[in-house]
Amino acid sequence: MQVLKNNGLIALQDLTKQDILDLLSHAKQFKDGLRKDTLNGRVIASCFFEASTRTRLSFESAVARLGGKTIGFADSGATSQANKGESFVDTLRMLNCYADGLIMRHPNDGAARLASEIMTIPVVNAGDGANQHPTQTLLDLFSIQDSQGQLDGVNLGLMGDLKYSRTIHSLISASKLFNMRLFLIAPPELRIESENLHELRRHGISYSFHSDASEVIDKLDCLYLTRLQKERFNGELDCNYGINLELLSRAKPNLRILHPLPRLDELPAAIDDTPYAYYFQQAQNGVYVRQALLDIIFGG
Ligand code: CP
Numbered sequence: 001m002q003v004l005k006n007n008g009l010i011a012l013q014d015l016t017k018q019d020i021l022d023l024l025s026h027a028k029q030f031k032d033g034l035r036k037d038t039l040n041g042r043v044i045a046s047c048f049f050e051a052s053t054r055t056r057l058s059f060e061s062a063v064a065r066l067g068g069k070t071i072g073f074a075d076s077g078a079t080s081q082a083n084k085g086e087s088f089v090d091t092l093r094m095l096n097c098y099a100d101g102l103i104m105r106h107p108n109d110g111a112a113r114l115a116s117e118i119m120t121i122p123v124v125n126a127g128d129g130a131n132q133h134p135t136q137t138l139l140d141l142f143s144i145q146d147s148q149g150q151l152d153g154v155n156l157g158l159m160g161d162l163k164y165s166r167t168i169h170s171l172i173s174a175s176k177l178f179n180m181r182l183f184l185i186a187p188p189e190l191r192i193e194s195e196n197l198h199e200l201r202r203h204g205i206s207y208s209f210h211s212d213a214s215e216v217i218d219k220l221d222c223l224y225l226t227r228l229q230k231e232r233f234n235g236e237l238d239c240n241y242g243i244n245l246e247l248l249s250r251a252k253p254n255l256r257i258l259h260p261l262p263r264l265d266e267l268p269a270a271i272d273d274t275p276y277a278y279y280f281q282q283a284q285n286g287v288y289v290r291q292a293l294l295d296i297i298f299g300g
Pocket of ligand 1: 051261
């Protein structure tokens with residue numbers, strides 16, 4: 001996976017299907033107890049210009065488990081960029097001086113690509129605006145494979161904010177590689193943009209639109225829910241969607257519910273104790289996948 005060693009990870013499209021499968025298989029080794037100290041003596045900058053709980057902490061956990069140290073910030077409000085007018089590019093140049101790698105989340109689409117062009121150290125995109133969240137997709141794919149035993153041919157429901165959710169955009173991009181059947185479940189205001197559909201058509205991926213999960217619940221292997229991404233649009237959207245225990249009474253026994261979290265009302269806590277709930281395991285899988293990614297980027 002030379003592309004990872006040279007550049008880090010900016011977008012899922014930078015990886016081949018085989019790259020992804022190799023990475024997932026390496027993540028499984030970490031899940032099964034593999035221990036390595038690949039980052040011993042290395043400093044990784046963990047810089048979050050936008051809020052995060054899971055991505056930042058699972059990355060920092062992965063760095064620590066690989067023997068490395070992190071520097072950085074969880075709140076960019078305390079930086080010289082926010083308070084003294086320093087440019088984003090100069091901030092990146094400073095990080096390039098202090099660290100061996102950068103893990104960055106930023107509210108602007110394309111910020112991670114820009115960083116990778118300016119910096120000489122590997123950059124890992126931890127989410128850029130509404131654009132991509134590639135490591136979330138890797139852990140989502142790991143979770144689908146772990147829960148279903150395969151990726152190819154899985155019936156995948158994508159439900160909620162399909163328009164603004166970067167995890168959805170990245171997962172759709174990956175679904176093309178694994179010939180998944182997609183069920184796109186969203187209120188009209190939150191339907192996916194047509195450019196993503198063009199990509200699906202070009203790759204011969206079957207998909208259908210639904211406004212209610214009850215239309216397809218009995219067909220799904222995985223149901224991937226997302227919250228309304230209120231931070232990505234101005235004004236109010238009056239949309240209500242979600243799942244409940246009654247809906248799940250018609251689900252296949254192998255159905256697993258995934259959610260990148262955080263959740264709002266779309267995923268009630270009453271689901272947590274059902275066999276369908278997989279989202280907390282999914283979050284834990286994030287540590288193994290990020291360990292695998294960093295091990296590949298910085299490994300010998
Ligand atoms: N799934 C995810 O990206 O969560 P955070 O925003 O808490 O990192």
